[in-house]
Amino acid sequence: MADGESGANEQSTNDEPILDAAPLRHIGATQVRVSGDAERTTTDRALLQWVDPRDPELADRRRVRDSWRVLRIQSEFVAGFDALSGVAEAVTVFGSARVAPGTPEYQMGVDLGRGLGEAGFAVITGGGPGAMEATNKGAFEVGAQSIGLNIELPFEQHINPYVTLAINFRYFFVRKTMFVKYSQAFVCLPGGIGTLDELFEALTLVQTRKVLRFPIVLVGRDFWGPLVDWIKNTLAADGKISPEDLDLLTVVDTPEDAVRVVCEKAVRP
Numbered sequence: 001m002a003d004g005e006s007g008a009n010e011q012s013t014n015d016e017p018i019l020d021a022a023p024l025r026h027i028g029a030t031q032v033r034v035s036g037d038a039e040r041t042t043t044d045r046a047l048l049q050w051v052d053p054r055d056p057e058l059a060d061r062r063r064v065r066d067s068w069r070v071l072r073i074q075s076e077f078v079a080g081f082d083a084l085s086g087v088a089e090a091v092t093v094f095g096s097a098r099v100a101p102g103t104p105e106y107q108m109g110v111d112l113g114r115g116l117g118e119a120g121f122a123v124i125t126g127g128g129p130g131a132m133e134a135t136n137k138g139a140f141e142v143g144a145q146s147i148g149l150n151i152e153l154p155f156e157q158h159i160n161p162y163v164t165l166a167i168n169f170r171y172f173f174v175r176k177t178m179f180v181k182y183s184q185a186f187v188c189l190p191g192g193i194g195t196l197d198e199l200f201e202a203l204t205l206v207q208t209r210k211v212l213r214f215p216i217v218l219v220g221r222d223f224w225g226p227l228v229d230w231i232k233n234t235l236a237a238d239g240k241i242s243p244e245d246l247d248l249l250t251v252v253d254t255p256e257d258a259v260r261v262v263c264e265k266a267v268r269p
């Protein structure tokens with residue numbers, strides 16, 4: 001269940017002082033655990049771990065543990081729904097955890113967060129460093145709601161200091177539900193495996209019409225162009241997707257253009 005905790009979030013991956021860091025509402029089944037262990041297990045890993053059912057002791061443990069694990073999963077959904085139910089209009093932004101402050105890509109995230117905040121959207125990110133931090137920073141600086149949906153990982157990590165509502169998830173699949181359920185659009189900044197996973201999950205949901213009228217915007221034509229070309233020249237040309245599926249993605253050059261596309265295409269009251 002959700003357990004609340006208030007206090008200033010003082011950790012920064014950025015050298016700049018946080019002069020007026022927002023009070024952090026920290027909700028979730030787990031707090032981010034800062035551990036000295038380079039490798040520790042996670043709840044997700046325990047769930048997905050293969051256990052040999054032919055070993056009588058392990059088989060019993062597997063059956064009982066996995067059945068009861070459902071309650072923990074359920075509690076994580078409840079905590080997420082509870083914490084996010086008040087979010088009005090929001091945009092989820094994905095992007096690399098590895099972007100350094102002071103770089104043009106970091107600034108792109110700040111500008112995007114600012115622009116979305118100024119357009120009246122709350123901003124949701126993964127709550128981590130890099131592009132996530134940059135986007136939360138931009139939203140935070142213009143007084144917009146700045147949400148971070150953090151994930152338990154096997155290595156040390158922090159929620160970035162620009163998040164005003166943080167929720168910690170154990171399970172990737174629960175967290176992914178929240179990204180979609182509470183936003184009107186997705187914007188992807190350049191990123192790696194995590195960003196691609198989030199992008200393609202969103203595309204699948206829109207393509208299969210599980211989610212309706214949900215713009216997906218890719219910022220950075222140089223970065224995303226080759227992927228979009230491959231989708232067009234290989235997936236569409238080979239009949240693996242329909243020609244109209246290409247319209248599910250909008251590629252833009254700047255954060256300003258991304259905000260404009262979101263404002264034009266997202267469903268707003």
Ligand SMILES: C/C(=C\CNc1ncnc2c1ncn2[C@@H]1O[C@H](COP(=O)(O)O)[C@@H](O)[C@H]1O)CO
Nearest residue numbers: 094095096097098126128157191192193194195
């Ligand atoms: C790798 C480092 C920190 C990882 N911390 C993360 N915290 C929260 N969310 C994360 C983290 N890493 C990945 N994500 C999610 O995936 C996307 C970014 O992944 P990518 O592979 O970097 O593209 C992002 O949108 C998050 O939702 C410290 O270096």
